[in-house]
Amino acid sequence: MSTKVDTTPIARQKRNRFLLQAACIAVSLFMLIPIYLISLAALSSRASLNEFPLSLLPTNLSVETLTGFLGATGIFGALGNSLIVGAGTLILAALIGVPAGYALARFSFRGKDPYQLFLLFTRALPIVVLSVPLARLFLTVDIYDTTYAVILLHTALALPTTILISASVFLSVPIDVEEAARLFGCSPLGAFGRVVLPMALPGLAAASIFTFVMSWNEVLGASILTLDHRTLPAQVLSSLSDSPLAYRFAGGFALVIPSIIFIALMRRYLTNMWGSTIR
Amino acid sequence: MTDTTFQPRHSAVSRRSLLLAGLGTAMSAPFLASCAGFDTSGAAAGQGTVGFLSTQFTPVEEKQRYEAVLKKFAKVPMAYNSVDPGVFSSTVSTQAAAGNVKTSLLGGLHGELAPLADYLEDVDALLRDLAGRGFTKEMLDLTKVGGSTSRYVPWMQATYVVAVNKKALEWLPAGVDVNDLTYEGFLAWAKAAKQGAGRPVFGMPAGPKGLHHRFYQGFLLPSFTGGQITTFRNQDAIAAWDYMQELWSAMAPASTNYDYMQEPLARGEVLVAWDHVARLVNAPAAKPDDWLMVPAPRGPKGRGYMLIIAGMALPKNGKDRDLAEKAIRALTEPASQIETLRSNAFFPVVQTELPSDLTGAIALEAAAVRRQQRSAGALLALPPVGLGAKEGEVSQIFKNCFQQICLETRPIQQVLDTQATQLNTILKGLNVPCWAPDPISMKCEVA
Structure with missing residues (x-):
């Protein structure tokens, strides 16, 4: 049977x-x-x-x-600078980029499409072209060789992706819930802060991964804008490419670990960018 | 009633905002604490630290060793900052253009400082003070970078030699003296070794960052033609490139990946190779007894060899001028020059006897360099002088010749004619006198 x-x-x-x-x-x-x-x-x-x-x-x-590499002058200072620049870029890019993304998602205005295209133009220029005049400007206003200068450059570079990603994130938040919040007495700002933002937050966090990794990896601009306060890649990359193989591996290892940690922390949100079902 | 409906929401919001606030403070704490960022070059020692921006000693260990030299010999606190040549020149020129110079001392090869001459202080007075150091006349001429006053103080020098793993001696043809190679003997040896070992064991630094163009400019062509530029396409030059074609066929094809020959040499992929002394020094590091360092081969017109000079320069309106000058004086003293040789294989530019207790690879190199310079028929060649920003283009012309003649096996005369036209276009625009080994009085162009 x-x-x-x-x-x-x-x-x-x-x-x-x-x-x-x-x-x-x-x-x-x-x-x-x-x-x-x-x-x-x-x-x-x-x-x-x-x-x-x-x-x-x-x-x-x-x-x-590895100890030889880590013992080199300025490695830990540079690591700190990289974290400062990464976090600073993240905050500044979010402060400017998220409202812009919201506007793109919710309002239709003249020149919206050209504006979206135009945003990408900053990425079309090679960083060398951008950073040499910027270095001159920063020297004149005396913020050359500070993390602020690098944060400003990285923010400019990260903004296009932040704006476009956050626009698509806001598009996925139904406009109905926002209108409902308004009906129940929220101000426009209140509706954004209490209803839309919490729903969009996971997607925005995912966008921040791009910003952070971009800032973490950027070398050329950072090395032209700084002298004694370099970020980690700017501090070690040219040195590593001339070093014997053993040091290249050690340096590569030291450069990869922090971004793996950051991605591991943000992993939960990353899956959200493609919809919560994957989780 | 209102309390019960509002309390949960209220507490939820406050927990979230608490978390956000916590995150915000956590992120901004290091941010506010260190304001402009952490120091990465040692300049934080405060006012009176000489910021030394340089293109030399970028590799991790070399930099660490040179920092130790500076600490011991410079007499002033220094922050040594090594960058690649592109960043070096844009940093120097933007700072000068903005009128806000943040460095106090610059260090680079002759070819890297020359294009920046306009931003460099005249150091004639300093050189007069240092006359007792015994810089050679050729060197002092070079420091004028095509102008009338000196723009840098010689810092250190280097040249190129041939490293030989003793295993390769087994195939050395009879009658060829390894310490007095001729180009013919070198080729016969390369062929015999290829046959004996069953694979090519001679190599050259023809990779993207390799210095093989210096081999043609300073070794091959001067040895065959007696010149570098004026003789660029005469019959002797054709013979030289014909030779190069044949030599290449006996060399490891992977050479087009090699930047620093010490690595393939240490791995045993290559047993004999020509390169810059600083790029060979680690090959014999583990077992110096297995290695020889010998002078470059000699050809029909002599033993062509190239000298590389690095200099220290003062940027116009630089910071801490007095301290920077003090550092230059200290670094040109024989003791610090010899210490630089010991640690990083760059040779003294000042008149001094080399100590007899040099170790391993350095001792091998020092002997080879001395033999190369003092051998009969030694023919000094300089890297291009006064070309400024065009230097890279001229180097590229020699690399093109290698690419087209050896890799693409195009007809030699035709390649040399095309490249000579390009070379002349560059040189005509510059209107500079020739440099050694070409006759110096002439206006430089390919005959």
């Missing part, structure tokens, strides 16, 4: 589940293997990096190059 039960659907389900798991593992490996390799190389001794073939298992652990 029991032998006659048709097990094909269960088998198929099992197979599908297996395939799904296999796909997940493959995607994870695709992301994790480079991180594994760079960590391995960063934590290997210098001599072992010159061996051939390279061992893929941690057989020759050493923190020599």
Whole structure:
């Protein structure tokens, strides 16, 4: 009797589940293997990096190059500067970009489409072209070589994406709920603050990941605008590209870790950008 | 009733705003505390720290070692800030243009300082004071960067030699002296080694950041033609490039990826390579006994070799001028010059005997450099003088020749003619006299 039960659907389900798991593992490996390799190389001794073939298992652990790298003048100061600049850019870009995005999403006005296109023009100019005149300007007003100067540049660079992403986030908040809030006596500002913003917040947080990572990665502008108060990439990148391989791995490792931590913190919100169902 | 309906919402809002406020303070705390940012170059020591902006010693360890040299010998507190040449020149020129110079001392190669000459203070008086140091006349001529007054004080010098892993000696053809190579012997050796090892084991720094153009400018062409620019496309130059084509076919093709030869040498991918002394110094680091450093080969017209000069300059209207001058005086003293050699393989520019207790790779290099300079028929070549911003374009012409002749195997005469026309266009625009080894009195152009 029991032998006659048709097990094909269960088998198929099992197979599908297996395939799904296999796909997940493959995607994870695709992301994790480079991180594994760079960590391995960063934590290997210098001599072992010159061996051939390279061992893929941690057989020759050493923190020599990593401590050498971290012991260089100004690494921790630069890390602090990078965090200041990242956070400052995030705040300033949100203060300016979110209202602009809201306006784009809710109001129709003359020249809206050209305006959206025009926004992207700041990104069309190479950073070198932007930063040399900016350096001159900042020298004249005496904020050259400060984190403020870099924050201003990074904000200008981040604004287009902040505005466009926040506009699409606000579009996904139904206008009905805002109107309902107005009906129940909220002022326009109150409706925005009490109803729209909380609903849009996860999406805005996701937009901030772009801003932060952009600011974290930007090198050229930051190195032209500063001298003794550099951000981390500006401080180490040119130095690393001239250094022996072992140091490049150590530096790469040190540069990757903080942004992985930031993304891990924001991960919860990132999935929200594509709809809460994924979670 | 009103209380019960409003309280939950109220408390929810306040919790959220509390969180937001907390987040806000957490984020702005470091922000307000440090205002303009944390110091990253050591300039925070306060007023009276000499800001030394330089293009040299960018690699992590070299920078750390040079900071130690400065600490010990500079006599004034210094903040050493090394940047790449592009950032260096835009930083210097924007600061000068804005009339707000934030650096007090600049350091760079001759070719990097020359285009910035307008922003650099005249240092003739300082050089007169330092006359006792024994800078050579060629060097002092170079510091004038095409003008009439000196714009920088020589800081250190370097040249290029050939590093040899002793394994490669097994294939050295009979009758070839490794310490007195000829270009023919070098080629025969490369071919024999390729055959013996079953793979090419000679290499050259032909990567994107490699210095192979200096090989053609300062070694190959002077040795074959006796000149660099005037003889750019004569019969001797054709022979030189013909030679280069043949040499390339016996070299590791991966050379087009090599920027610093010490890495493929240390890995054992390459056993014999020509490069800048500072870019070879780490190859023998682990086992100096396995290595030789020998002078570059000699050709029909002599042993061409190039000298690289780095200088220290004072930006016009720079900060802490007195301290910067004091630093220059201290850094041109023999003791600090020798310490720079020990730590970073750049040679003294002042008259001094090298100590006999140099270690490992440095000792090998010092001997090779001395032999190269003092050998019979040594022919000094300089990197282009007075080309300013066009220097990169001239280097590119030599790289183009390599690209088209060796990699694309185009007809040599045709390539040289096309490149000579371009070279002449650049040189005509500049109207500068030739530099060694070309006759100096002439107006420089390809014959």
